[in-house]
Amino acid sequence: MLSEMTSCFIEDDSVASISLSEFSSSSSVSDRACVHWGCVLSASETTAVFQAENDLLENQFFIKTICLSEEAGDEMHIVAVCDGVGASKPLPIATLRHCMPMISFPGLELIPPVTFKLCSGKGPVFISAQHITLNPIELTEGEVDDDDDDDEDESLF
Numbered sequence: 436m437l438s439e440m441t442s443c444f445i446e447d448d449s450v451a452s453i454s455l456s457e458f459s460s461s462s463s464v465s466d467r468a469c470v471h472w473g474c475v476l477s478a479s480e481t482t483a484v485f486q487a488e489n490d491l492l493e494n495q496f497f498i499k500t501i502c503l504s505e506e507a508g509d510e511m512h513i514v515a516v517c518d519g520v521g522a523s524k525p526l527p528i529a530t531l532r533h534c535m536p537m538i539s540f541p542g543l544e545l546i547p548p549v550t551f552k553l554c555s556g557k558g559p560v561f562i563s564a565q566h567i568t569l570n571p572i573e574l575t576e577g578e579v580d581d582d583d584d585d586d587e588d589e590s591l592f
Contacts, residue, residue: 470566472496476514476551477558485564487547493569498543501529503536504559512556518545525552531560 474483487494501514511532515525529538551562 466570468568470568471563472566473561473563474551475558476553476560476562478553481553483551483562485547485549485551485566487566487568494547495567495569496545496547496549497565497567498528498540498545499563499565500540500561501531501538502561502563503531503533504561507531507533507556507558507560509533510556512558512560513554514560514562515552515554516545516549517552518547518549520546525550525554527554531556 472485474485476483485496487496496518498516503512509532511530513527514529514531515527517523517525528540528543531538547566549564553560
């Protein structure tokens with residue numbers, strides 16, 4: 436059973452990713468879903484692909500960290516990425532070595548499908564990301580309802 440495990444992981448975290456101000460809005464928590472995603476790149480598996488399951492929803496994909504494993508050799512490890520909007524040729528986004536084993540990305544958003552490629556080095560290299568889906572139709576309806584309520588309050592004065 437253990438040999439069937441893949442190198443990618445997904446963790447559902449739909450409630451923890453929503454800010455406190457979003458709870459007070461009229462749109463429901465079920466309109467949004469946040470899923471943690473990750474993969475391991477190595478000499479035996481040099482590419483990993485994230486593909487959104489539902490193209491009808493708005494998909495946001497944020498890279499959080501790229502980290503070099505302690506077991507990795509003391510060589511240059513280069514990770515490249517290409518997404519659904521960019522050029523078809525992967526662009527390098529991380530160069531890792533034991534003197535700099537991790538890179539954090541505070542707001543690097545990509546559009547699925549996203550392909551990661553280990554261009555140099557044998558790894559393992561760990562990639563951590565966050566996938567957020569929003570239902571734009573339901574969010575728009577909720578935002579319109581809020582605007583109507585504000586107009587009514589202003590007319591009372």
